[in-house]
Amino acid sequence: MTAIPQERRVVTAIPGPKSLELQNRRTATVAAGVGSVMPVFAARASGGVVEDVDGNSFIDFGSGIAVTSVGSSAxxxxxxxxxxxxxxxxxxxxxxxxxxxxxxxxxxxxxxxxxxxxxxxxxxxxxxxxxxxxxxxxxxxxxxxxxxxxxxxxxxxxxxxxxxxxxxxxxxxxxxxxxxxxxxxxxxxxxxxxxxxxxxxxxxxxxxxxxxxxxxxxxxxxxxxxxxxxxxxxxxxxxxxxxxxxxxxxxxxxxxxxxxxxxxxxxxxxxxxxxxxxxxxxxxxxxxxxxxxxxxxxxxxxxxxxxxxxxxxxxxxxxxxxxxxxxxxxxxxxxxxLDLVSKARRIEEIMKPRLKEMAEKFHVIGDVRGRGAMLALELVKDRDTKEPNPEATAALAKACHMEGLLVLTTGTYSNVLRFLPPLVIGEDLLTEGLDILEQALAGL
CATH class of the missing domain: 3.40.640.10 (Type I PLP-dependent aspartate aminotransferase-like (Major domain))
Structure with a gap:
């Protein structure tokens, strides 16, 4: 296994030229019904990061939809x-x-x-x-x-x-x-x-x-x-x-x-x-x-x-x-x-208070919920009516992606931002990812 530095790194536009080239090949041969969250193509992944073909390294708050809990290539x-x-x-x-x-x-x-x-x-x-x-x-x-x-x-x-x-x-x-x-x-x-x-x-x-x-x-x-x-x-x-x-x-x-x-x-x-x-x-x-x-x-x-x-x-x-x-x-x-049960609890200890602080600052957040390393924000247009805000959710996810943070959306109303970091992710990456999220919320 080749060790990947556990750091966020954005060195090209997102997506970069190699990802754009692969996207053209994909469009020609992959069925249109198969969607993708990210506009980039993965080259390597380990621990708490995913590296794309252009050398950009993303903090991973998705784990391939809760799959790589032990990290990619454990x-x-x-x-x-x-x-x-x-x-x-x-x-x-x-x-x-x-x-x-x-x-x-x-x-x-x-x-x-x-x-x-x-x-x-x-x-x-x-x-x-x-x-x-x-x-x-x-x-x-x-x-x-x-x-x-x-x-x-x-x-x-x-x-x-x-x-x-x-x-x-x-x-x-x-x-x-x-x-x-x-x-x-x-x-x-x-x-x-x-x-x-x-x-x-x-x-x-x-x-x-x-x-x-x-x-x-x-x-x-x-x-x-x-x-x-x-x-x-x-x-x-x-x-x-x-x-x-x-x-x-x-x-x-x-x-x-x-x-x-x-x-x-x-x-x-x-x-x-x-x-x-x-x-x-x-x-x-x-x-x-x-x-x-x-x-x-x-x-x-x-x-x-x-x-x-x-x-x-x-x-x-x-x-x-x-x-x-x-x-x-x-x-x-x-x-x-690695006692990943305890690691998941530690992720909650770090993330949930920060997410609740963001909810106090940004009224687009209607609810903070989840347990362990399965946490989410529900975004609304109005806290009183609780009308779902899928537009803000999509914009927030895209803003995070552009800054090197991989996040996923979910929810019956498509208005939930979910967080599923690998359970082996470093605490420094968790904190940096939360900083990016807060900056993206401020820019909505």
């Missing part, structure tokens, strides 16, 4: 994946199994919440994991209905588009979608009509009432929720909401699925976000941060539920690829050795 990930590449790249676990797959499942059984017997199945992407969790729940319960929540995001396959709330850009023009999907309210504290203090109790009561009356609890195979909603705007459900929904599921024989694809693996200052209120899911879906950047996903859960599908009912040619499994073992090794 030593243990590279070491283990390289060794596996030299041995074999593929046999298909369903044809000739291998130890790495089993080791990853053993680690997942140990790390995920709950002390009950657990099993896992490995896949390629978060959407695959969610889709398979639904398959497993339906097989186990012999029911069909699936309940999801306002502002939820679960993927881009046909079933997971049906589970996802936001139309643009995820669903528009791609229907018809899978049936037997029912959406109910979530405890979005900032926008709850009677205030955040009431959101947990009122939203859970409303959701349970709608499920009971409109679907029938006895028809529901699974309730699927992100313990900290990602693409919906980094919404942390108000306290009490998740435990109430989990209890309702347990009382009615419904499989409770925690979608931890964005929030899992130390990101929120705990191994998994559902631990915050002691919620133990029946099934948990993981991807993104699991393998240091290689494609891998998992469904982990109660052994009796995971064993419900018939032999051959779960799988996929590339699911649990041996190189990806080796990378996952390297990523988990890094998380343990």
């Amino acid at each position: 030593e243990a990930v590279v070491r283990r994946a390289t060794a596996q590449l030299a041995d074999f790249t593929h046999t298909c676990f369903m044809v000739t199994p291998y130890e790495g797959y089993v080791e990853v499942c053993e680690q997942l059984a140990e790390l995920t919440p709950g002390d009950h017997p657990k099993k896992s199945a490995l896949f390629n992407s978060g959407a695959e994991a969610v889709e398979n969790a639904v398959k497993i729940a339906r097989s186990y319960t012999k029911r069909q209905a699936v309940v999801v929540f306002d502002h939820g995001y679960h993927g881009r396959t046909n079933l997971t588009m049906a589970l996802t709330s936001k139309n643009m850009p995820y669903k528009n023009g791609f229907g018809p979608f899978a049936p037997e999907i029912y959406r109910v309210p979530v405890a979005y504290g900032y926008r709850w009509p009677t205030g955040p203090q009431n959101a947990g109790a009122e939203a859970s009561a409303q959701a349970i009432d709608e499920i009971s009356k409109q679907v029938g609890a006895e028809n529901v195979a699974a309730i699927v929720i992100e313990p900290l909603l990602g693409e919906g705007g980094f919404i942390e459900p108000a306290k009490g909401f998740l435990p109430a929904i989990a209890k309702f599921a347990k009382d009615n024989g419904i499989v409770f699925v925690a979608d931890e694809i964005q929030s899992g693996f130390c990101r929120t200052g705990q191994w998994f976000a559902c631990e915050d209120e002691g919620v133990v899911p029946d099934l948990i879906t993981t991807a993104k941060g699991i393998a240091g950047g290689l494609p891998l996903a998992a469904v982990t859960g109660r052994a009796e539920i995971m064993d419900a599908p018939h032999s051959g009912g779960l799988g996929g040619t590339y699911g649990g690829n041996p190189v990806a499994c080796a990378a996952a073992l390297g990523a988990i090794e890094t998380m343990r050795e």
